[in-house]
Amino acid sequence: MAKSKEEIVQEFRVQSIQEAAIRVISRKGMAAATMQEIAEEAGVAKGTIYLYFRDREELVEKTFETAIGQLHGRLDAALDAEGPFAEKLRSLLTAQFAFFGENREFFRLYHSLRMTQGSATQQRRQKRTCQPQFKARVDRLAGMLKAAMDAGEVRVLDPSRLALFLIEGSIAIVLERLTEDAPPPESEDVELIVSTLLGGIAIPKPKRSSH
Amino acid sequence: MAKSKEEIVQEFRVQSIQEAAIRVISRKGMAAATMQEIAEEAGVAKGTIYLYFRDREELVEKTFETAIGQLHGRLDAALDAEGPFAEKLRSLLTAQFAFFGENREFFRLYHSLRMTQGSATQQRRQKRTCQPQFKARVDRLAGMLKAAMDAGEVRVLDPSRLALFLIEGSIAIVLERLTEDAPPPESEDVELIVSTLLGGIAIPKPKRSSH
DNA sequence: TGGTTGACTGACCGTTCGTTCAGCGCGATG
DNA sequence: CATCGCGCTGAACGAACGGTCAGTCAACCA
Numbered sequence: 272m273a274k275s276k277e278e279i280v281q282e283f284r285v286q287s288i289q290e291a292a293i294r295v296i297s298r299k300g301m302a303a304a305t306m307q308e309i310a311e312e313a314g315v316a317k318g319t320i321y322l323y324f325r326d327r328e329e330l331v332e333k334t335f336e337t338a339i340g341q342l343h344g345r346l347d348a349a350l351d352a353e354g355p356f357a358e359k360l361r362s363l364l365t366a367q368f369a370f371f372g373e374n375r376e377f378f379r380l381y382h383s384l385r386m387t388q389g390s391a392t393q394q395r396r397q398k399r400t401c402q403p404q405f406k407a408r409v410d411r412l413a414g415m416l417k418a419a420m421d422a423g424e425v426r427v428l429d430p431s432r433l434a435l436f437l438i439e440g441s442i443a444i445v446l447e448r449l450t451e452d453a454p455p456p457e458s459e460d461v462e463l464i465v466s467t468l469l470g471g472i473a474i475p476k477p478k479r480s481s482h
Numbered sequence: 483m484a485k486s487k488e489e490i491v492q493e494f495r496v497q498s499i500q501e502a503a504i505r506v507i508s509r510k511g512m513a514a515a516t517m518q519e520i521a522e523e524a525g526v527a528k529g530t531i532y533l534y535f536r537d538r539e540e541l542v543e544k545t546f547e548t549a550i551g552q553l554h555g556r557l558d559a560a561l562d563a564e565g566p567f568a569e570k571l572r573s574l575l576t577a578q579f580a581f582f583g584e585n586r587e588f589f590r591l592y593h594s595l596r597m598t599q600g601s602a603t604q605q606r607r608q609k610r611t612c613q614p615q616f617k618a619r620v621d622r623l624a625g626m627l628k629a630a631m632d633a634g635e636v637r638v639l640d641p642s643r644l645a646l647f648l649i650e651g652s653i654a655i656v657l658e659r660l661t662e663d664a665p666p667p668e669s670e671d672v673e674l675i676v677s678t679l680l681g682g683i684a685i686p687k688p689k690r691s692s693h
Numbered sequence: 694t695g696g697t698t699g700a701c702t703g704a705c706c707g708t709t710c711g712t713t714c715a716g717c718g719c720g721a722t723g
Numbered sequence: 724c725a726t727c728g729c730g731c732t733g734a735a736c737g738a739a740c741g742g743t744c745a746g747t748c749a750a751c752c753a
Contacts, residue, residue, distance in 0.1 A: 280730090284730095302513040305709085305710065305711085306710080306711060306712085307709095307710085307711090315731080315732090316731065316732045316733060317711090317712085317732085317733070318712085318713075318714085318731070318732060318733065319730080319731060319732075321711095321712070321713080322730075322731075326711075326712075327710095327711065327712090356684075357684070423685060424684070424685060425683050425684060425685060426683050426684075426685055428674055428677075428678065428683060429666075429674060431658075432655055432658070432671065432674055433674070433678065433683065435651075435654045435655055435658055436651035436652070436654060436655060436674075436675065436678070437651070438654070439650045439651050439653065439654035440646075440647035440648065440650050440651035440654075441647070442650065443646045443647060443649070443650030443651075444643055444646055444647060447642075447643070447646055455640075460643065463639055463640060463643055463644070463647075464647065466639075467639065467644065467647070467679070467682070468678070468682060468683060469682045469683060469684040470681075470682040470684060471678070471679060471680045471681040471682030472636050472637050472639060472644065472679060472680060473567075473568070473635070473636060473637075473680040473681060474634060474635060474636060474637055491700090495700095516739085516740065516741085517740080517741060517742080518739095518740085518741090526701080526702090527701065527702045527703060528702085528703075528741090528742085529701070529702060529703070529742085529743075529744080530700080530701055530702075532741095532742070532743080533700070533701075537741075537742075538741065538742085694753100695752105695753095696751105696752085696753090697750105697751085697752080697753100698749105698750090698751080698752095699748105699749105699750100700747105700748095700749095700750100701746105701747085701748090701749100702744105702745105702746085702747075702748100703744100703745105703746100703747105704743105704744100704745100704746105705742105705743080705744090705745105706741105706742085706743075706744105707740105707741095707742090707743105708739105708740085708741090708742105709738105709739090709740080709741105710737105710738085710739085710740090711736105711737095711738090711739105712735105712736085712737090712738100713734105713735085713736075713737100714732105714733105714734100714735090714736105715732105715734100715735105716731105716732085716733105717730105717731085717732075717733105718729105718730095718731090718732100719728100719729095719730095719731105720727105720728095720729095720730105721726105721727085721728085721729105722725105722726080722727075722728095723724105723725095723726090723727100
């Protein structure tokens, strides 16, 4: 059955409100994004939002789920790349850098959703809805690391810890890039991470003089 | 000249208000911590806080400076450890793990102070006061890395990027430890980071069969 | 001991926010 | 053309916040 006219309008409203929410939260941060400004950004009245979302909490929750779904789609595609572990890692990081480079604002949303507790009144359930999303991403990477360990490509270490370390470390670099006027090429930072993670940074002490 | 009675009382008030602020912000997060609750936690009336701090912004700022000063003192002491780079790195991480292990609440303050924008009204200067503190920590570690590179102990890479990657990655692991019921021994996680950073995780492909 | 001081209090204020709802305009209907 | 249905509006409301200040009272002095 084709979508009725009402359904089309409904989907359009939901989508434009969510996109407005992403932009406003990206600009102002989670706590400072008001329903008023989101409504203005979406070109509707404040009350209209409440026709499509029960309350602010649901709006934020649904918006985040939608947005995070897009990111995961991109990262999953990158993980499907063929080749050795190093290549998978490189393509994952490249995808992440590219995605956040194209969507600076979205990245700020993604990142601000982690720590930000709401303004006293709301709060609560944000933890239960957002943290699992991050956990899923960590688990996914941990799975990839585990596979590489089983394949003998990588030393056996705690995959979860490694995944956490890698994700947060690389996010920090992405964040830093976003604040820089002229960041180095993406590939440069990607290579820094890949080579550090794979080969380490130590220069082996020469046991004997090289002569 | 000995401290007058008034000075002692004043210092006591300032200190207990700041400690209360740390506890409340740790529990509720930056944006959700209200002056009312901080006052109750400190055992004084809300108005009393304004006798010692101009406004909420100054309270948060001074509190953060005091707290971060303690942490930096500990980390600097760890960095003064003698020995090769690996040893310095290990003692730095150990100090960080120990400090945050002893002061879980403070760690949450430390971490929540980073992203959280205030509740619309305030906001603004928090960036200018908190971010430099983190930058100082990154710079300090970057300096240590640079020294190790100059000494030929470590490959030449962008020290700032590396420092960022390491700090954020290790903070993520600390955070994870705080949420675990029975985290592994500190030394285990420290060794994971040290060995990953120094030696990498890759297992070199055998060029020839080992026969 | 009566008077003075000032640290402290908490009811109160102005503001801002999320949420509501009575009413508006407009396309469809008969 | 009159009527209805309904998506939408934005003024209004209550809650909660940071900040204020007139009043309280214990400690001290003369």
